[in-house]
Amino acid sequence: MIGIIGGGNxxxxxIEGFLKAGLSPxxxxxxxxxxxxxxxxxxxxxxxxxxxxxxxxxxxxxxxLAVKPNQIKDVVKNISKELKKNQVLISIAAGVPIRxxxxxxxxxxxxxxxxxxxxxMVAINKGILVTAYDFDISPEAKxxxxxxxxxxxxxxxxxxxxxxxxxxxxxxxPAFVSVFIQALADSGVYIGIPRNLALSLAIDTVFSTxxxxxxxxxxxxxxxxxxxxxxxxxxxxxxVLEEEKxxxxxxxxxxxxxxxxxxxx
Numbered sequence: 001m002i003g004i005i006g007g008g009n010x011x012x013x014x015i016e017g018f019l020k021a022g023l024s025p026x027x028x029x030x031x032x033x034x035x036x037x038x039x040x041x042x043x044x045x046x047x048x049x050x051x052x053x054x055x056x057x058x059x060x061x062x063x064x065l066a067v068k069p070n071q072i073k074d075v076v077k078n079i080s081k082e083l084k085k086n087q088v089l090i091s092i093a094a095g096v097p098i099r100x101x102x103x104x105x106x107x108x109x110x111x112x113x114x115x116x117x118x119x120x121m122v123a124i125n126k127g128i129l130v131t132a133y134d135f136d137i138s139p140e141a142k143x144x145x146x147x148x149x150x151x152x153x154x155x156x157x158x159x160x161x162x163x164x165x166x167x168x169x170x171x172x173x174p175a176f177v178s179v180f181i182q183a184l185a186d187s188g189v190y191i192g193i194p195r196n197l198a199l200s201l202a203i204d205t206v207f208s209t210x211x212x213x214x215x216x217x218x219x220x221x222x223x224x225x226x227x228x229x230x231x232x233x234x235x236x237x238x239x240v241l242e243e244e245k246x247x248x249x250x251x252x253x254x255x256x257x258x259x260x261x262x263x264x265x
Contacts, residue, residue: 002148003060005053005075007032007041010092011066013123015045017152021125031056057082062090062144069093069264073104080105088141090114090149094167095264098134098160112141117163117171118153127153128170132160168257176253181206 002018004011007030015028025046031053032038038049050056056063057079067075072093083089083105089112091101098115105113113134121127129149133142146155158166181202188198213223228234241247 001027001029001060002062002064003029003031003056004064004066005031005056005079006064006066006068007034007037007049008066008068009120010118010122011064012041013120013127014064014066014118014152015041015047017122017125017127018148019045020123021151023148023151029056029060053079054082057087061086062088062148065089065091065093067093069095072096073100076101076104077106080107083107083110085109085112086138086140088112088114088144090116090145092116092118093264094171095164095261098132102134111136112138114141114145115160115163116149117167119170119174121174122152125152128156129153130156130158130163130166130170132158132163164261165258167261168254171261172257176250177206 002023004014007015011030011032015030018028019025026048028045028047029050030038030041030047031050032041033051035051038051041047042049053075063079063083065072065075072091073096076089089101089105089110091098091113092115094117096115098113101113101115102110111134114137115132117130119128122129129152131145149155156166181199184202184205185195185199188201189195193201209223212218213220224238228238
C-alpha cells in the first residue's frame with residue numbers, strides 16, 4: 001500500500017507514525033540500501049523490507065521518497081519505467097522542486113507528483129506536512145495522499161514557491177526549539193533547580209504556551225503582555241532579551257536556513 005524508499009530518520013518517523021495511526025505493518029514496505037538499517041526496521045516495526053527501489057515502484061500504490069536531496073534524481077530515474085499513471089509519488093527532499101523530479105522521471109504522462117516538507121513529529125501523529133501538488137495531479141491521487149498522510153499530522157497546502165521558506169520554520173524549526181528548551185533547562189540548573197525538574201519545566205512551559213496560543217487563537221504579542229506585569233520579573237527578562245537582540249538572531253537563523261534549502265540539490 002505505502003512504499004517508503006529511504007529508511008533514515010524521516011523514513012522511520014513515517015513508519016512509526018503510520019503504525020501509531022493504525023496501519024498494519026503489512027501495509028508498509030520499506031526500501032533501504034543499508035542491510036543493517038533494513039534489519040533494524042524489520043525487527044523493530046515488523047514491516048516488509050527490500051534493497052531495490054524498483055520492487056517498491058512495481059508493487060506499491062503510494063511511494064514516499066525519503067532519500068537525501070542529492071539522491072532524489074537518481075532514485076526517480078531508477079524507478080521511472082515501473083511507475084504507472086495511477087500511482088502517487090511523494091517527495092520529501094528539501095530544495096528539490098517538482099519540475100526537477102518530473103525532468104528526472106522523463107515521463108510526461110505521469111502527473112501524480114507531490115512535494116512535501118514534513119517534520120519528525122509525524123512519528124507521534126503531530127507532524128506538519130507542508131504540501132505542494134503537481135499542477136495536473138488527479139483528484140484521486142490527492143485524495144489518497146490526504147487519506148493516509150493526514151493521519152500523521154496537519155497538512156498545509158501551499159504554492160510550491162513557499163516550501164523552501166517554510167522549511168526554515170516547520171522543517172528545521174524543531175531543532176531550534178530544542179536548543180531553546182535545552183538552554184532554558186540549563187539556565188534553570190544554573191540558578192539551582194535540579195536538572196530533571198528544570199528540563200521537565202522547560203518542556204512543559206514551551207508545550208503549554210504553544211497549546212494556549214493555538215487553542216485560544218491568541219497572538220503571541222497579546223499573550224506576552226498578559227504574562228508581563230509592570231515592574232515585574234518578566235519585563236526584566238524581556239529587557240535583557242531585547243538588549244541581546246534575540247529577535248535579530250532568529251531572523252538570521254531563518255534566513256540562513258532558507259538560503260541553504262534553496263541550494264541543497
